[in-house]
Amino acid sequence: xxxxxxxxxxxxxAADSDQPFKHYAHRCLRRAVRLALHHGKETMxxxxxxxNVWAMPKDGKGWFEWGNSKWLRK
Numbered sequence: 001x002x003x004x005x006x007x008x009x010x011x012x013x014a015a016d017s018d019q020p021f022k023h024y025a026h027r028c029l030r031r032a033v034r035l036a037l038h039h040g041k042e043t044m045x046x047x048x049x050x051x052n053v054w055a056m057p058k059d060g061k062g063w064f065e066w067g068n069s070k071w072l073r074k
Contacts, residue, residue, distance in 0.1 A: 009064050015057035025051035 025047060032045040 010061050011064060013059040013062050015059070018056050018058045021051075021056050 028050045029045065029047050032050050036044055
């Protein structure tokens with residue numbers, strides 16, 4: 001994979017990954033669903049009800065220049 005290059009010059013702003021936040025958010029959702037089932041509720045909670053999208057570490061995506069080959073590596 002030494003010749004593997006990124007096809008589009010887009011990268012995330014302010015963080016490498018959203019994975020730790022998503023892991024925590026889905027964990028909270030699974031717990032909320034378990035509690036809803038235990039209490040006999042008919043409607044299940046949504047992911048947006050138990051987590052805040054605005055609190056994610058990554059702040060969108062941005063374009064960078066083609067000239068910088070450092071960012072084109074995978």
